[in-house]
Amino acid sequence: MTFARAARMIASVLLLALIALAALAWAWFLRPLTLPTNPFAFEVRTGSSLAAIARELEASGVVPFAAPMIALARLQGVDRAIKAGSYEFATGTTLSQLLAKLTQGDVTQTSFVIIEGSTFADLRRALKANPDVKSTALDLPDVQLLAHLGVAAASPEGVFFPDTYYFAVGATDVSILKRAYQAMDERLTSAWEKRLGGLPLASKYEALVLASIVEKETGRGADRPLIASVFVNRLSKGMRLQTDPTVIYGLGSRFDGNLRKRDLEADTPWNTYTRDGLPPTPIAYPSQAAIDAVTQPPRSDLLYFVARGDGSSQFSANLDDHNRAVARFQKGSR
Numbered sequence: 001m002t003f004a005r006a007a008r009m010i011a012s013v014l015l016l017a018l019i020a021l022a023a024l025a026w027a028w029f030l031r032p033l034t035l036p037t038n039p040f041a042f043e044v045r046t047g048s049s050l051a052a053i054a055r056e057l058e059a060s061g062v063v064p065f066a067a068p069m070i071a072l073a074r075l076q077g078v079d080r081a082i083k084a085g086s087y088e089f090a091t092g093t094t095l096s097q098l099l100a101k102l103t104q105g106d107v108t109q110t111s112f113v114i115i116e117g118s119t120f121a122d123l124r125r126a127l128k129a130n131p132d133v134k135s136t137a138l139d140l141p142d143v144q145l146l147a148h149l150g151v152a153a154a155s156p157e158g159v160f161f162p163d164t165y166y167f168a169v170g171a172t173d174v175s176i177l178k179r180a181y182q183a184m185d186e187r188l189t190s191a192w193e194k195r196l197g198g199l200p201l202a203s204k205y206e207a208l209v210l211a212s213i214v215e216k217e218t219g220r221g222a223d224r225p226l227i228a229s230v231f232v233n234r235l236s237k238g239m240r241l242q243t244d245p246t247v248i249y250g251l252g253s254r255f256d257g258n259l260r261k262r263d264l265e266a267d268t269p270w271n272t273y274t275r276d277g278l279p280p281t282p283i284a285y286p287s288q289a290a291i292d293a294v295t296q297p298p299r300s301d302l303l304y305f306v307a308r309g310d311g312s313s314q315f316s317a318n319l320d321d322h323n324r325a326v327a328r329f330q331k332g333s334r
Helices: 003-030 050-059 066-076 095-104 120-129 142-149 173-193 204-217 221-237 244-254 261-265 288-295 319-329
Strands: 040-044 085-089 110-113 164-167 304-307 313-316
Touching: 040 050, 040 173, 050 066, 066 095, 085 095, 085 164, 120 173, 142 173, 164 173, 173 204, 173 288, 204 221, 204 244, 204 288, 221 288, 221 304, 221 313, 244 261, 304 319, 313 319
Parallel strands: none
Antiparallel strands: 040 085, 110 164, 304 313
């Protein structure tokens, strides 16, 4: 066998091998992906790189390896064309189809809002009433629901971030709640890692509990930091929080819209007039502003505040000033 003939045979074998590998790769690109949920919700944040997105999809189990996705995107010339937004992928989606959605900006259009200051009872009712959401787990008891979501929390109260979530019609309640939980966990963890030193809070969950109280105490953004400062100072001094929203939460359906002295004396795990420290769970879904306020409260000597009646609060550093403020702004109240 001549050298030229041998070289031609080797070249032919290599060509056939390359063709076979290309065919296998193309078949892999066209094979339906294994989705952890159906539909699978995925958020592409502004500024995310292709590599970061591919690694996140690999971590979620959608693609076995990040490299083939990156290679296909570069081969198609779309590696810099991925658009930020909320996406959902159904069973049967291939890697090629997934890339097409990400690069065409085929984001979901239907939305659901978790309102700042709302409770889980409000959220459950809103999800069940939404015709675009498929209800699969909302009738479960709270403990079972949290287990179904894979959420390690004592209560579903407070653990879902209040925001607007985009999804495809027919998405399940579980998929929406998982995204909201992940959003809260990421934001709370970030805030907790940057917290002010010396806070009288033992964990990020305690920060969440306090943030929920701050959220319910005022709708005025400018007052949130000072209200957080008051509560932090009271906790540091061993004073009871004595905040009405926790009492109202503990009363539940017994609250008729009028908070009376006997209500303040009715002991529940959430009554901060009768019990020391923080209540056992959040009382609502706090905003980012409330979370930031309790993890980065301003330094102050304030210990009291009272509503002025116009949405703002009057703050005091001692009881005498507070009593005068109460007489001025709350005259005739309980």
